[in-house]
Amino acid sequence: MFRIKKLDTFIAKQFGLLFMGTFFICQFVLMMQFLWRYVDELIGKGLSLDVMAQFFWYMGLMLLPQALPLAILLSSLIVFGNLGESSELTAIKAAGISLMQAFRPLIVIVLVIAGISYYFQDSIGPKSNLHLSQLLVSMKQKSPELEIPEGIFYDGIPGSNIYVQKKDLRTGMLYGIMIYRQTGSYEDQAIILADSGMMQSTEEKKHLVLNLYSGEWFENMRSSEIATNANIPYRRETFSSKRIVLEFDGGFNMADMNDVAGDARAKSLNSILHDMDSIKEFNDSIGNAYYVEAKRNLFRLPTLSQQDSIKVVKTVAEDTTPYDSIYERLKPSDQQTAVKGALSNVQSILTDVEIKTDYVSYLHRNYRRHQIEAIKKFTLALSCLIFFFIGAPLGAIIRKGGLGVPVIVSVLVFIVYFIFDNSGMKMARDGQWTVWFGQTISTVVLTPIAAFFTYKANKDSTVFNIDLYKSIFMRILGLREKRHIFRKEVIIEDPQYKKDADILLTVSKEIEAYSEHHKLFRWPNPIKVFFHPGDDHEIEHINNTLEAAIEDLGYTRDKLILSELNNYPIIAVRAHTRPFRRKWLNAVTGLLLPIGIFFYFRMIRFRLRLYKDLRTIRQTNDRIIPRALELSTEQKSLTELL
Numbered sequence: 001m002f003r004i005k006k007l008d009t010f011i012a013k014q015f016g017l018l019f020m021g022t023f024f025i026c027q028f029v030l031m032m033q034f035l036w037r038y039v040d041e042l043i044g045k046g047l048s049l050d051v052m053a054q055f056f057w058y059m060g061l062m063l064l065p066q067a068l069p070l071a072i073l074l075s076s077l078i079v080f081g082n083l084g085e086s087s088e089l090t091a092i093k094a095a096g097i098s099l100m101q102a103f104r105p106l107i108v109i110v111l112v113i114a115g116i117s118y119y120f121q122d123s124i125g126p127k128s129n130l131h132l133s134q135l136l137v138s139m140k141q142k143s144p145e146l147e148i149p150e151g152i153f154y155d156g157i158p159g160s161n162i163y164v165q166k167k168d169l170r171t172g173m174l175y176g177i178m179i180y181r182q183t184g185s186y187e188d189q190a191i192i193l194a195d196s197g198m199m200q201s202t203e204e205k206k207h208l209v210l211n212l213y214s215g216e217w218f219e220n221m222r223s224s225e226i227a228t229n230a231n232i233p234y235r236r237e238t239f240s241s242k243r244i245v246l247e248f249d250g251g252f253n254m255a256d257m258n259d260v261a262g263d264a265r266a267k268s269l270n271s272i273l274h275d276m277d278s279i280k281e282f283n284d285s286i287g288n289a290y291y292v293e294a295k296r297n298l299f300r301l302p303t304l305s306q307q308d309s310i311k312v313v314k315t316v317a318e319d320t321t322p323y324d325s326i327y328e329r330l331k332p333s334d335q336q337t338a339v340k341g342a343l344s345n346v347q348s349i350l351t352d353v354e355i356k357t358d359y360v361s362y363l364h365r366n367y368r369r370h371q372i373e374a375i376k377k378f379t380l381a382l383s384c385l386i387f388f389f390i391g392a393p394l395g396a397i398i399r400k401g402g403l404g405v406p407v408i409v410s411v412l413v414f415i416v417y418f419i420f421d422n423s424g425m426k427m428a429r430d431g432q433w434t435v436w437f438g439q440t441i442s443t444v445v446l447t448p449i450a451a452f453f454t455y456k457a458n459k460d461s462t463v464f465n466i467d468l469y470k471s472i473f474m475r476i477l478g479l480r481e482k483r484h485i486f487r488k489e490v491i492i493e494d495p496q497y498k499k500d501a502d503i504l505l506t507v508s509k510e511i512e513a514y515s516e517h518h519k520l521f522r523w524p525n526p527i528k529v530f531f532h533p534g535d536d537h538e539i540e541h542i543n544n545t546l547e548a549a550i551e552d553l554g555y556t557r558d559k560l561i562l563s564e565l566n567n568y569p570i571i572a573v574r575a576h577t578r579p580f581r582r583k584w585l586n587a588v589t590g591l592l593l594p595i596g597i598f599f600y601f602r603m604i605r606f607r608l609r610l611y612k613d614l615r616t617i618r619q620t621n622d623r624i625i626p627r628a629l630e631l632s633t634e635q636k637s638l639t640e641l642l
Helices: 007-035 048-083 088-094 099-141 271-297 307-315 321-326 332-398 405-429 437-459 464-477 497-517 526-531 537-553 559-565 583-591 593-642
Strands: 158-165 173-182 187-200 205-221 235-247
Touching: 007 048, 007 099, 007 271, 048 088, 048 099, 048 332, 048 405, 088 099, 088 405, 099 332, 173 205, 271 332, 332 405, 332 437, 405 437, 497 537, 497 593, 526 583, 526 593, 537 559, 537 593, 583 593
Parallel strands: none
Antiparallel strands: 158 173, 173 187, 187 205, 205 235
């Protein structure tokens, strides 16, 4: 029977307080990041407080599911970091409570939060997104004189395209103005050029007044009222100043809801699944219509079944019409006319194909967007649980509380998640990856990481022990530390100098015999290295004997011996025989040729280094043995006197 214990209440209370604080922090950061994208639609538009309040309210509701995983990651990391730093986690484990049992209350809370996240995405989020999109469209249409960008054409004013080379935000002046104004049909246009100008709204916000200075007006006069044989097809006007009134409603009016209702982000899961069937059926009908039209118009083929396709291929293959000879018999003017007609037909067909391709790409992109949003509702809710199993174990491993290390780790984890999630979404949206792969890649990448950290934390493994990784890195590259032996502050008993001298003398003889028997300069047989077992027990024996003598001599007071002891190298007793101790790992390394070559030459390097180490040991022994014998004699004389 499940019972709520005091420990569960304690951990849940610690997590709840931190979660509330970190949630508001994460929500604020995400809202500022989102606000920065649309700052141009807000600044200087004269929006009322109620409109701004609606904008921030809907934005907060839309971003809430994204703030929940980050808040869970940060709060769980801080909670267990604080418990580890204050040794409370050690006390919990000492009481016989495992780490997974300590996680139990928070797992229940996180599952509830994941359910809330899904509910927001399915019910509240789509409505918020719909209203937010409507507000953004309405904001963009307000005060267009402040919206006109530099260096590109702006089509926010109906019936006009405006290009501004430069604008002064302080004075409101526009420089290098070019206006394409469409007053009737496609041919009935006006082109206005001006050095400078200023755009202002009228008092009733129903028109825009554009004051232009030092420019020209070009207008096509061809229309239904003027005959086609008129002597003046267009007019040109040069002006020093001119006022143009453009019809535009500059007040804040809410855009039509139907303009943004088709967005997949503004739909619930049931609506998405329902609309996906309709979209797919519509896309298939458009594709089939294009296919039938292409067969009928482009290739001049009748509507044939699949069984009749062989007849079509046979008919085309048997067509022996001499098109080249017919073309050569034409007059040069007729040939030119035929070429121009063919080129015009090809260009027309190419334009038609490009337009249809863009439209079909848009249809398929819209279908993929619906798929993405349907999957995202589940993956974003699941990320709450994944982030918990990353943050809580990391806190137990790092054992650092506060907002220092946890914030850094949380930001790094969230950056990895954001990169995979955003890249996968874009690749899936553009059709370069499948939708399922693109939308689940972040979950697939982070799930093994969460499982790894949870396993390591439950086993009390040292995942972030820098000394451990440094030792592994040094062993792979063949690096080693020097020996450091210092004089002991308290020496109870002096070394047995005579015995140590005899040991060092024996080591020197064994090294000489080893060097004569083992040719370390010879390259070993790769088959024996990677596929035959065996260790160098002679070197292990020599090293153990030498280390015992060094350990005993380390208690000496003699400065010469202490100095010479630091000259002894630290010997790697296995690296010169084979890369690894496990037989199967050596075999796999030998089969993987590039890796095997690296470890083979690494082993040769260790053999050469062992040769130099043995020579250094003999030379150091020759300097220590006489001094040890002298100290042994003095020690014996002192004993006899006492």
